[in-house]
Amino acid sequence: MRYHIMTLFPEFIDSATDHSMIKRAKDNGIIEIKSYNIREFSQNRHKKVDDSPFGGGAGMVMSVEPIDGCFEHIIESNQIYKTKCRTIYMSPRGQQLTQEKAQELTQYEDLIILCGHYEGVDQRAVDMIIDEEISIGDYILTGGEIGALVIIDTTARLIDGVLNKAESHMDESFSDNLLEYPHYTRPREYKGLEVPEVLLNGNHSKIDQWRFEKSLEITLKRRPDLFKMFDLKKLSKIQKKIYEKVLNKYK
Structure with a gap:
């Protein structure tokens, strides 16, 4: 996937994406991230990109001309087919980003993202x-x-090859409208706090059941709105019993 970021501060994007798994994915050619300075497409001799709003009001508004010029440059210079591209404006009035939306966005070959400023x-x-x-x-x-x-970040990690294991994102929070279960690592005891015994006995069936139960508990307590959206139809008999156990526990 290719990401094209329209911004007044390209160095912000460049520095933030030059670390960790995103950098590794870029280096391996799995994703490509380009930032474009909207100011470079201003026809104003002072490279001005904003102006006061018609009708009055506080603040300034980003002008249409440099934004449109930047967009056309991205389309032409990268030979982007609009049917395989999605153009997004980051806006507080927009649809809220969810895991489902992130998954949906991975179907596109190119994402163009406009970053607004001022008003x-x-x-x-x-x-x-x-x-x-x-x-x-x-x-x-x-x-x-x-x-x-x-x-x-949310979309790149869903692309094959970005994470170390293809399945490593499948059990994470929100993948099934459940928040993720707790994690533990060495040492087994720290300042009197012990790792749950079930995680130490090697019984993977019991471990899966414990993790499912903890996910249910955490989701019910912290995000009851997500808990209500959980799909019961795909549960096994054992999982249904665990679900009922959690419901009764927190009635």
């Missing part, structure tokens, strides 16, 4: 080039770069 962007830029607006939460950031990095 936002000229609506004509949104109308002309944006396929969907996405939010990473119900709060306001100073710019869209952090949101763009979240999308890169």
Whole structure:
């Protein structure tokens, strides 16, 4: 997958994606991340990219022209076919990013992400080039770069070869509308705190059952909205008993 980030601060994107698994995925040619400075496409001699809003109001609004110019450059220079591309605007009014949405975005060969600043962007830029607006939460950031990095991270790790094991993302939080179970490693005892005995006996069936039960408990206590969305139809008989046990425990 190729990521194209439209931003006023390309160095923010470049530095943040030059570490850990994202860097390894880039080095191995599994993903490609390019950042584009919107300011370079301004026709203003001072490279101005914003102006005061029509109708008055506080703050400044990013202009449509440099955004559109940057977008056209990305399409043409990378020979992008729009049917295999998704253009996203990071916006607090957008659909909230979920694991399901992240999985959906991996079907595209190219993701173009517009990072806004100031009071936002000229609506004509949104109308002309944006396929969907996405939010990473119900709060306001100073710019869209952090949101763009979240999308890169959440989608890249779902691409084959990015993680060390192909199955390593399957049991993580939100994959089945359940939060993840607790993890432990050496030492077995630390300051009086012991690793649960079930994890030490080598009985993988019992371990799976314990992990499922803990996922249910954590989800029910912390995210009851997700717990209600859990699909009971695919549960085994043993899992259904565990589910009922958890429900009764927290009534």
